[in-house]
Amino acid sequence: MPVITEIEDLKRIYRRRVPKMFYDYCESGSWSEQTFRENSSDFDKLYLRQRVAVDMAGRSTKTQMIGQDVSMPVALAPVGLTGMQHYDGEIKAARAAGDFGVPYCLSTMSICSIEDVAENSDKPFWMQVYTLKDDDFMQRLFDRAKDAKCSAAVITVDLQLLGQRHKDLKNGLSAPPKLTPQSVANMMTKVQWGLGMLQTKRRFFGNIVGHAQGVEDASSLSSWTAEAFDQSLNWDRIREFRKMWDGPLIIKGIMDPRDALEACNVGADAIIVSNHGGRQLDGALSSIRALERIMDTVGDKIEVHLDSGVRSGQDVLKATAMGAKGVWIGRAYVYGLGAMGQEGVTKALEVMHKELDMSMALTGHTDIKNVDRDILMIPKDFSDNWK
Numbered sequence: 078m079p080v081i082t083e084i085e086d087l088k089r090i091y092r093r094r095v096p097k098m099f100y101d102y103c104e105s106g107s108w109s110e111q112t113f114r115e116n117s118s119d120f121d122k123l124y125l126r127q128r129v130a131v132d133m134a135g136r137s138t139k140t141q142m143i144g145q146d147v148s149m150p151v152a153l154a155p156v157g158l159t160g161m162q163h164y165d166g167e168i169k170a171a172r173a174a175g176d177f178g179v180p181y182c183l184s185t186m187s188i189c190s191i192e193d194v195a196e197n198s199d200k201p202f203w204m205q206v207y208t209l210k211d212d213d214f215m216q217r218l219f220d221r222a223k224d225a226k227c228s229a230a231v232i233t234v235d236l237q238l239l240g241q242r243h244k245d246l247k248n249g250l251s252a253p254p255k256l257t258p259q260s261v262a263n264m265m266t267k268v269q270w271g272l273g274m275l276q277t278k279r280r281f282f283g284n285i286v287g288h289a290q291g292v293e294d295a296s297s298l299s300s301w302t303a304e305a306f307d308q309s310l311n312w313d314r315i316r317e318f319r320k321m322w323d324g325p326l327i328i329k330g331i332m333d334p335r336d337a338l339e340a341c342n343v344g345a346d347a348i349i350v351s352n353h354g355g356r357q358l359d360g361a362l363s364s365i366r367a368l369e370r371i372m373d374t375v376g377d378k379i380e381v382h383l384d385s386g387v388r389s390g391q392d393v394l395k396a397t398a399m400g401a402k403g404v405w406i407g408r409a410y411v412y413g414l415g416a417m418g419q420e421g422v423t424k425a426l427e428v429m430h431k432e433l434d435m436s437m438a439l440t441g442h443t444d445i446k447n448v449d450r451d452i453l454m455i456p457k458d459f460s461d462n463w464k
């Protein structure tokens with residue numbers, strides 16, 4: 078096993094171990110992938126201010142997200158089909174997050190169901206809910222999350238339409254994978270992945286199959302998606318969803334200060350500045366660029382989080398310094414999961430924690446709660462200057 082010191086190491090192993098169809102599903106953005114690329118590269122445009130001769134002993138990255146204790150301000154973002162990246166992937170990611178003391182958020186489009194993850198992990202997790210037309214299905218999803226003792230719900234508001242990713246169409250993405258000569262030939266080279274999949278019965282959309290009509294696999298998913306997702310979604314409708322869930326609520330997918338203000342009015346506890354990891358509107362600003370303006374607009378009204386493009390503890394530190402109280406990671410933990418299962422997710426979190434802790438120290442801070450914009454050098458044209 079090679080020495081793993083950075084997220085990129087996990088990505089290299091992940092690429093070797095997981096069938097191309099699922100690697101591509103994760104490692105792509107919509108259309109030209111401009112936003113997908115810039116989500117990460119824009120972090121490099123922010124500089125950190127080095128400080129010296131400051132007492133760096135006794136550091137802590139502990140803080141709270143929506144009032145819940147976390148060992149660092151990082152959460153595992155909802156990722157569909159995680160159980161296809163590694164067998165029982167959602168359960169393994171939830172366990173790794175629980176042991177590390179960070180939140181795990183289960184996707185509506187997971188392979189393992191809400192009940193299954195609850196039964197097989199011992200810390201409360203968060204539940205992500207897509208905005209669907211079917212009120213009964215929505216209410217049942219919230220009720221199931223409540224029965225499973227989920228400690229927050231996340232409503233994703235940026236997927237009324239499914240962004241097009243060329244590779245998924247060309248690969249004929251499905252769960253379980255469609256058997257074509259190419260996909261079989263590719264899967265035969267992924268021995269560990271295949272052996273894992275043979276051990277489990279969890280190969281379908283656990284939250285949907287048996288709960289929504291007509292969804293047996295990802296190919297029927299695309300037609301179901303076109304039907305089920307609510308293209309007429311508006312803020313009144315989001316207020317209705319708010320009434321269906323009486324626990325902490327997070328609104329995910331905010332990129333504009335005007336939408337951030339709307340989200341404050343629906344009674345949410347937090348928003349996530351997110352462009353869905355560059356998988357929806359190609360050509361949108363990176364989320365780290367959108368953050369400053371949104372912080373300045375609603376930072377005193379609601380807790381603000383960020384995701385999209387985060388690949389290191391330095392990125393976590395920069396977003397935190399800009400004001401984000403929580404930073405969510407998607408692909409960075411999926412690389413770990415695909416590479417080494419639960420151990421790989423733990424490794425991804427360890428790598429990020431070490432980078433965050435040391436970078437924080439070198440900016441002259443010992444407590445993540447005290448980090449602010451003072452440690453950042455922000456280029457003049459960096460932030461959204463929408464008027």
Ligand SMILES: Cc1cc2nc3c(=O)[nH]c(=O)nc-3n(C[C@H](O)[C@H](O)[C@H](O)COP(=O)(O)O)c2cc1C
Pocket residue numbers: 102103104116154155156157184185186205233329351352353354355356384385386387405406407408409
């Ligand atoms: C493979 C994949 C599947 C995703 N599935 C979902 C999903 O089911 N629900 C959701 O709200 N977001 C989903 N997202 C978006 C993530 O929650 C998160 O916003 C994004 O991954 C953050 O960007 P990053 O991967 O660069 O960290 C998905 C992202 C990826 C990469």
